[in-house]
């Protein structure tokens with residue numbers, strides 16, 4: 046069964062909707078420029094509402110060591126997702142010091158950029174292939190050419206992100222054979238406002254494959 050991460054949740058109601066729809070992971074975005082930003086204090090409260098069988102992913106972008114430690118200590122996520130320019134040395138260090146699962150997002154432009162993921166072998170638990178950064182480093186609602194992933198020799202577990210919606214997620218899974226899908230802005234009625242019906246439709250479509 047494909048793992049499903051619903052990211053950028055900011056209310057107990059939408060977390061409950063994602064859990065009830067079958068999400069395996071929920072994401073909390075602690076990045077101030079995002080319309081999905083949740084403060085450390087709010088994220089810590091929201092995290093308490095997530096049942097144990099669902100993993101909580103804390104998304105950070107180019108944070109300082111101090112802020113990273115503070116956020117992890119307060120929120121106690123299961124997974125930390127780095128979505129900026131974090132180095133393999135940094136992801137490795139966080140992984141070792143916290144014992145948490147660590148993911149790193151990479152923007153895919155073409156086949157050559159996939160080679161970049163090699164740098165993170167042994168330094169992360171999962172690579173998230175996303176569209177290249179635009180106004181935001183992620184959460185831009187844009188897909189990339191999934192065929193670029195075809196034939197790539199993945200040596201690290203990976204997931205697919207970038208512009209996934211209830212309408213394209215089944216095709217994305219069939220085409221890429223990804224074991225995890227991650228969606229955010231495609232499940233909203235307005236920037237930062239998650240739509241519970243779209244969350245349910247997304248999970249249903251992902252589980253149908």
Ligand SMILES: O=C(O)c1ccccc1N[C@@H]1O[C@H](COP(=O)(O)O)[C@@H](O)[C@H]1O
Pocket residue numbers: 052053072074076079080081104106128150173175181182183184185186187206207208209227228229230231
């Ligand atoms: O969601 C955001 O605002 C965000 C901000 C900064 C970095 C990443 C962000 N979101 C992540 O980007 C991918 C793709 O999102 P989308 O489905 O295209 O909207 C996903 O991992 C989001 O969690």
